[in-house]
Amino acid sequence: MRRTLDTGNAAITEGAIIAGCRLFAGYPITPATEIAENMSRRLPQVGGYYVQAEDEMTALHICIGGSLGGLKTMTATSGPGFILYADPMGWALGSEIPLVVVNAQRVGPVSGITGAPGQGEFYMSRYPTQGGNYETIVLAPNSVQEAFSITVEAFYLAERFRMPVIILADQLVTDGWESLSIPETPEEVEAMGLKVVPRRINKGPEFYPATDEIDIPPVVLGHNTGAACSDWTPTPEGYDTEEVDFQHKHAYRLIYKVRNHKDLITRYESYFVDDNPELILVAYGSPSRVVISAVKQAREKGMKVGALRLISLWPFPDEIFKVQAKYLSVELNYDGQLVREVQRAMPKGSEVHFFGKCGELPTVAELEEMMQALLAGKEIKARKWEWEAW
Amino acid sequence: MDYLATKYLRPRKIPSTACSGCGLGQAHKKVVKAIDELGLDIGDVIWGTGIGCAGRQTFNTWKGDNFAGTHGRAYAIATGLRMALPPDKKIIMTVGDGDAFGIGFLHLLNCARRNVGMTVIVLDNLGYQSTGGQYGWTTPQGYRTDSSPYGNREPNWTQEGRDVLNILREAGATFLARYTSLQGQEAVEAIKKAIMNNGFSLVHMPYPCVTNFAERALGTRKPVEIYKWFEEHTCSLHEKGPEDFAFRTGIYYDASNSRPEFSNYMRTWVAEIQRRYS
Ligand code: SF4
Numbered sequence: 001m002r003r004t005l006d007t008g009n010a011a012i013t014e015g016a017i018i019a020g021c022r023l024f025a026g027y028p029i030t031p032a033t034e035i036a037e038n039m040s041r042r043l044p045q046v047g048g049y050y051v052q053a054e055d056e057m058t059a060l061h062i063c064i065g066g067s068l069g070g071l072k073t074m075t076a077t078s079g080p081g082f083i084l085y086a087d088p089m090g091w092a093l094g095s096e097i098p099l100v101v102v103n104a105q106r107v108g109p110v111s112g113i114t115g116a117p118g119q120g121e122f123y124m125s126r127y128p129t130q131g132g133n134y135e136t137i138v139l140a141p142n143s144v145q146e147a148f149s150i151t152v153e154a155f156y157l158a159e160r161f162r163m164p165v166i167i168l169a170d171q172l173v174t175d176g177w178e179s180l181s182i183p184e185t186p187e188e189v190e191a192m193g194l195k196v197v198p199r200r201i202n203k204g205p206e207f208y209p210a211t212d213e214i215d216i217p218p219v220v221l222g223h224n225t226g227a228a229c230s231d232w233t234p235t236p237e238g239y240d241t242e243e244v245d246f247q248h249k250h251a252y253r254l255i256y257k258v259r260n261h262k263d264l265i266t267r268y269e270s271y272f273v274d275d276n277p278e279l280i281l282v283a284y285g286s287p288s289r290v291v292i293s294a295v296k297q298a299r300e301k302g303m304k305v306g307a308l309r310l311i312s313l314w315p316f317p318d319e320i321f322k323v324q325a326k327y328l329s330v331e332l333n334y335d336g337q338l339v340r341e342v343q344r345a346m347p348k349g350s351e352v353h354f355f356g357k358c359g360e361l362p363t364v365a366e367l368e369e370m371m372q373a374l375l376a377g378k379e380i381k382a383r384k385w386e387w388e389a390w
Numbered sequence: 391m392d393y394l395a396t397k398y399l400r401p402r403k404i405p406s407t408a409c410s411g412c413g414l415g416q417a418h419k420k421v422v423k424a425i426d427e428l429g430l431d432i433g434d435v436i437w438g439t440g441i442g443c444a445g446r447q448t449f450n451t452w453k454g455d456n457f458a459g460t461h462g463r464a465y466a467i468a469t470g471l472r473m474a475l476p477p478d479k480k481i482i483m484t485v486g487d488g489d490a491f492g493i494g495f496l497h498l499l500n501c502a503r504r505n506v507g508m509t510v511i512v513l514d515n516l517g518y519q520s521t522g523g524q525y526g527w528t529t530p531q532g533y534r535t536d537s538s539p540y541g542n543r544e545p546n547w548t549q550e551g552r553d554v555l556n557i558l559r560e561a562g563a564t565f566l567a568r569y570t571s572l573q574g575q576e577a578v579e580a581i582k583k584a585i586m587n588n589g590f591s592l593v594h595m596p597y598p599c600v601t602n603f604a605e606r607a608l609g610t611r612k613p614v615e616i617y618k619w620f621e622e623h624t625c626s627l628h629e630k631g632p633e634d635f636a637f638r639t640g641i642y643y644d645a646s647n648s649r650p651e652f653s654n655y656m657r658t659w660v661a662e663i664q665r666r667y668s
Contacts, residue, residue: 023474061469067474090460240446
């Protein structure tokens with residue numbers, strides 16, 4: 001085990017290398033540039049390739065090509081690049097190409113603030129392309145160490161589910177410095193609870209079974225299996241078709257291979273939710289760390305509050321919202337992207353409120369003020385829009 | 391194409407769904423013929439396509455491995471694929487003019503710059519014909535299409551002294567040629583050279599679209615008219631050709647195997663880094 005002090009960007013790089021990533025294509029963008037830089041230094045050392053693409057669209061397409069040729073591949077970006085992934089993302093989802101996409105979220109919209117954390121791509125990570133008829137797998141780390149383990153896990157899920165897996169981080173996680181333990185042997189990898197599966201090759205003849213099965217090897221070209229793979233609606237062999245019947249089967253598979261194996265994906269942490277607290281704070285990524293501190297402190301002060309920290313964002317973990325309560329969604333945006341999902345998942349009779357910050361974390365004091373107000377049913381004048389019950 | 395079709399193409403894709411009289415079949419056949427004459431096996435070739443008449447009609451016709459990219463993106467996919475594939479596998483791509491010289495031009499230029507090992511055959515039907523016949527980046531200026539009802543006002547990539555092949559040469563491509571689908575063995579020979587170049591090769595192959603281009607530009611769907619028009623507008627690279635517009639054909643540039651191929655270079659370089667740091 002190697003113990004070091006490093007950034008989330010370094011952790012993601014090392015996680016990818018341990019997971020077997022051997023091709024990284026990317027385009028420099030703050031705050032994900034360091035992943036590209038680290039990859040350019042580390043990949044050649046382990047026999048892998050770094051390609052700096054002419055734009056993000058190219059980067060993800062190069063990753064698709066590399067994966068189609070049998071390499072494990074990854075790309076990393078921030079919001080302005082993530083939007084350019086919309087084109088290749090559909091290709092990768094539709095043709096079931098395993099690869100990993102990192103989004104180090106910064107403040108938006110558009111170019112926004114380059115070096116400040118945001119959480120503006122929550123919905124975009126669920127719907128990252130056109131056409132519909134798919135589910136996504138999205139994981140959100142809240143620390144450097146977790147950025148490492150989630151990257152290994154993302155490759156594992158990508159391989160088993162035969163699809164791109166998105167790591168939705170934020171600038172504080174990717175740029176933040178923390179202690180990091182990196183396993184050096186397969187035994188140490190296993191001891192950390194991490195799993196690595198090799199790239200498998202589909203020898204055909206069925207490339208797109210019309211079932212929800214997982215663990216089907218992905219399409220790999222170059223083995224003369226007659227593999228065919230495209231952006232068009234495929235027949236089970238991967239041929240292009242205009243028949244709606246095949247489209248039904250394809251869509252069924254893309255949606256239900258994820259939904260029906262949700263238990264393999266869903267990860268979360270809960271704090272003080274077993275005694276039916278009156279108020280439950282919900283967060284993911286770096287704000288969740290302030291939320292957890294604030295809730296622990298509030299409990300010590302006798303406030304009946306709890307917290308849910310989402311680690312897997314999509315498929316959305318509806319089932320963890322069991323308690324009828326007031327929910328408070330704490331996010332790094334002002335539009336409350338998580339709010340509607342919480343509202344949809346929470347039991348009848350619950351309420352959802354929103355606390356938004358952008359570019360900086362909320363403070364424990366601010367959250368405490370919110371918690372007190374919500375428990376007392378009071379209005380906070382200065383934060384009227386955040387106070388609004390949905 | 392019978393003998394070649396049985397040998398190399400998937401039976402379910404023959405005959406193709408291209409309009410009758412379309413020049414696409416002639417062009418497609420030239421590529422398969424070149425592969426055959428080089429003695430390549432099905433397993434030696436990965437066939438890539440894009441979107442449009444050329445992409446849709448040639449996707450998955452190849453009996454071996456196939457891929458198709460969204461409009462203009464096949465070159466970026468091929469770059470990644472090239473890195474992952476064994477060096478002896480050939481990537482041969484049949485794409486359209488919009489795919490190559492319009493929406494995908496940035497990718498194409500960067501493949502040329504990197505000298506990524508692939509053979510791009512641009513099957514050019516002079517505009518966007520699968521969407522019903524709009525002008526594109528090779529539609530001659532002045533010609534009528536559905537989206538240029540008063541005549542195409544935009545300058546194209548192959549007129550008035552401009553030649554898209556110049557740009558690709560400057561970008562670093564190592565083999566460039568242009569032949570129309572009406573030309574014979576010389577076009578096949580050029581495709582063979584393109585395939586044998588271990589680097590970025592492109593053969594621009596204009597072909598007659600009877601349904602849309604001919605109908606709007608020449609006012610007739612009679613194949614003989616567009617074929618005649620093609621012949622009248624074809625000249626050699628060194629000739630001036632007709633005033634309004636010409637397909638200037640021949641081997642434009644042959645610097646085969648003169649620059650390191652991208653993935654080979656990367657492989658050698660990565661091995662060197664590994665040696666240095668192990
Ligand atoms: S529209 Fe034109 S180019 Fe397309 S298949 Fe028909 S004739 Fe050929």
